[in-house]
Amino acid sequence: MHALELVTNSRSRFFNQQIRHLEAGGVRTTTLAVPGDRDYGGGGVDGRSPVDYLRFYPTVLRHSFRDYDLVHANYGLTGPAAVAQPSLPVVLSLWGTDLMGPFGPVSAACARLADAVVVMSPEMASRLDGECHVIPHGVDLDRFAPAPPAEARAELGWNPSASHVLFPYPAGREVKNYPRAERVVDLARERVDGDVEFHTVSGVSHERMPVYMNAADALLLTSRREGSPNSVKEAMACNLPVVSVDVGDVRARLDGVSPSYVRDSDDGLATALADVLADGERSNGREAAREVSVQRTNERLREVYRDVVADA
The missing domain is CATH 3.40.50.2000 (Glycogen Phosphorylase B;)
Incomplete structure (x- = not known):
């Protein structure tokens, strides 16, 4: 064919x-x-x-x-x-x-x-x-797989003592709503002890993205519209917790995945993000990612x- x-x-x-x-x-x-x-x-x-x-x-x-x-x-x-x-x-x-x-x-x-x-x-x-x-x-489960966060942070030169939030999109892409993500992270900073660093990542090769997924403590999604966001499925495959608005199929994908949260308001997103950062646990998302x-x-x-x- x-x-x-x-x-x-x-x-x-x-x-x-x-x-x-x-x-x-x-x-x-x-x-x-x-x-x-x-x-x-x-x-x-x-x-x-x-x-x-x-x-x-x-x-x-x-x-x-x-x-x-x-x-x-x-x-x-x-x-x-x-x-x-x-x-x-x-x-x-x-x-x-x-x-x-x-x-x-x-x-x-x-x-x-x-x-x-x-x-x-x-x-x-x-x-x-x-x-x-x-x-x-x-999602390519061979490429996107869990790896030790400390090693990934060392490879990227990220602060090993800070918490890290990943936003894997261009800040200027309007549909991804970067200003809202920035607001949510600012609110979450007020609710956790220690430093919280916010990483906007774009223009990185697909081969390198698993390093960022494994280095981060949470992925934050604030998009206005989505179908089935690939970044969420890739985060799941790396056992990276996800905090997201209720968009596309995210709620269905994250069903049974913990810790991960779907919230509607800025306050709800910030609270969920703060909880993820405070706990510091990886998710069980990889098993759910096998379906896709x-x-x-x-x-x-x-x-x-x-x-x-x-x-x-």
């Missing part, structure tokens, strides 16, 4: 992880990325100009007449180019903000025209009219591919 993969950002570590495992399972892939650079502080569509998306379609159209079995549109804004080509069956994967953000109507319209739709959570599925497959991005291992989720995605090609 040969799949034409469309994506907004070909450097996305989760997309590239998916591609590696699809190819390991026997699927050949060719990737086309939307032209232009994403600018998290910029305007336009997904930080790009709408012209970039218009320029994308002729490239997709030319490729659609080549020797592919299907086109897989990863992220809703690649959907229009996928469903507008006349030759190939379409799998559309929606990641979260593409459906629940300002361009949600575009994603929903493309979902009605696609041959199969993949979403990250039941909440996303409830927003669509038709049938869809709930297949969150998987990258091997399991990619096998389910390959099943979707096989069904779409068989029905074409």
